[in-house]
Every structure is written in structure tokens, then in C-alpha cells.
Amino acid sequence: MPTTYTVQRGDTLSKIARRVYGDAALASKLAEYNGLLSPDWIRVNQVLTLPSLRILTGKKPDTTAAFPAPNGLTEILKVYGDIYRYLGADGRPTVKWETDHFGFAALPFSIPLSWDLSRKVTKIYCHKKLAGLFEQVFGAIRSGGLAKHIRTFGGCYAFRRKRGGTALSTHSWGIAVDLNPETNALGSKGDMHSSIVEVFTEFGFIWGGEWAGSNKDPMHFQYCSGY
Known part of the structure; x- marks a missing residue:
């Protein structure tokens, strides 16, 4: 606001x-x-x-993505890769999962890590198909004068289950980011700035803050729906 x-x-x-x-x-x-x-x-x-500068000038970024956000697990597996085929005997993905599917997105401004404020993130390790899109999103945030509303970075790629569930988290594909987690806990209303939400959703991301009940996740933005 x-x-x-x-x-x-x-x-x-x-x-x-x-x-x-x-x-x-x-x-x-x-x-x-x-x-x-x-x-x-x-x-x-x-x-x-x-x-914000973007709202004041009325300038909106080119939000044309290379592909629409996939809907549901079947499309996620088709677009981002069948992670289950890469699981080893220990139930975790092998190194090949990352070498086949991951890359870096450069950030136009640094963001402190939420779990170690002395360190700052200058690039995001993510699914390589989304590297360019993440760069566009954060570029639009910077050009709109909104970078000050991103206080900390809570992560992108992490192989794990959804919190409180058994299905894999979208973080396992490197297609989601968590921002300002210290004030946007799972199940809370949070305080994510509306302009940050606006930029992400304009680029086709789904915001977890719109989910209902205990699933509400205001720190979370993912490039897929129905999962």
C-alpha cells in the first residue's frame, strides 16, 4: 500500500x-x-x-512469460520434470536432478537471508526454466521502487514435504520463493506489501496469502496452480 x-x-x-x-x-x-x-x-x-514509482508513472512491465503456469501435479511433472524418477534409495533426489533442471537467477538487488542476516543473496538457485522469469519479477520490483518492501529471503529450492502434509512442496522443483518469512508465517495474515503481491501476480505467480485457513502462506509465491 x-x-x-x-x-x-x-x-x-x-x-x-x-x-x-x-x-x-x-x-x-x-x-x-x-x-x-x-x-x-x-x-x-x-x-x-x-x-510506488510503478503506480505513480503507470508503467507496467512486460509480463509475457515463456509459458503459462502449470496447473496440478500432472502438469508440474510434465513441465518441470518428474522428480520421482530421480529419487535415490534414501528417498532424496540424486545429484542428476539438480544438474538436469537447475540454474541461477541474478537479482538486481541483494536480500538478507532470513536465517542469517549477516549474509545477503545476490542470486536465486531455482528451476532453470524460471530463471529468466524470476529476473524479470525482481527487476520490476526494483524499477518500481519496491525493493525496500523485501526485507529477507526465505529460500527457493529445498527438497521437502509441504509443511503439515505428505506431498512434495513446490520448493522441491525450485519454482517457489519465500519472502519476509519472519512476519508472514504459515496460517497467518502476514504483512506482505500489496505492491509486491501485485508484481508477482502480474507475472503469473500464485500468492499463498490467498489460500484459505491454515494453508494461508503469505510469504510464498509459486509459479504453478492447483497444487
Whole structure:
């Protein structure tokens, strides 16, 4: 959701636009967004609404994906690979599962690891078919001035079962990411910023925060549905 700013003595919309968005020329857009007749008509203690850069400019990224998000386990296995054929005697995937299906997506900004804040992620180890899409999503987040809303990275690839279940998690295919897990626990409403949700869903991702009851998972974004 947009933030607010209280006008201080000496402020102009141009100064505010430069400070917040890095472009003084956006003063007229900011005036229009706040219903002001002129960029010059602001007063001390006036409260302005500051939307994300992407919303303010009305610029939306090219969200054309290479393929639609698969629906259901059958399509997941067909599109991302039959992980069950790669399981070894210990019930875990062999090294070949990763060498055949995984790669890296470069991030345009670093994100602290949720379990070790002293370390920062600069790339995501994910299914190679989604590497480009993840780069597009996080690129749109950065260009929209939204990176500040991603505080920590909770992971992408992890071979495991769904929490509280027996079916494999979508993390086992490297097709999901968890963000800000410390305040977006499973079963909670969470506090995921609506603009982050908007970007991911525009690119075709499913947000776990829309799931019902104890399955609600507001930290989670996955590129598949029906599973």
C-alpha cells in the first residue's frame, strides 16, 4: 500500500519527488495523484500519499512469460520434470536432478537471508526454466521502487514435504520463493506489501496469502496452480 509524507517547511513537490523517486520531473504526477490543482500548491503539515514509482508513472512491465503456469501435479511433472524418477534409495533426489533442471537467477538487488542476516543473496538457485522469469519479477520490483518492501529471503529450492502434509512442496522443483518469512508465517495474515503481491501476480505467480485457513502462506509465491 502507498506510504504517506507530511510536508515540512521548505519542501516543494519537486524536492519530494527527487528525494523519494529520484526524479523531480515527477512532481506533476505526484500532484495529480494527490488531487492537487498545481504542483506548487502544498502547505506545511499537509499529508501527501506516496505510491510506488510503478503506480505513480503507470508503467507496467512486460509480463509475457515463456509459458503459462502449470496447473496440478500432472502438469508440474510434465513441465518441470518428474522428480520421482530421480529419487535415490534414501528417498532424496540424486545429484542428476539438480544438474538436469537447475540454474541461477541474478537479482538486481541483494536480500538478507532470513536465517542469517549477516549474509545477503545476490542470486536465486531455482528451476532453470524460471530463471529468466524470476529476473524479470525482481527487476520490476526494483524499477518500481519496491525493493525496500523485501526485507529477507526465505529460500527457493529445498527438497521437502509441504509443511503439515505428505506431498512434495513446490520448493522441491525450485519454482517457489519465500519472502519476509519472519512476519508472514504459515496460517497467518502476514504483512506482505500489496505492491509486491501485485508484481508477482502480474507475472503469473500464485500468492499463498490467498489460500484459505491454515494453508494461508503469505510469504510464498509459486509459479504453478492447483497444487
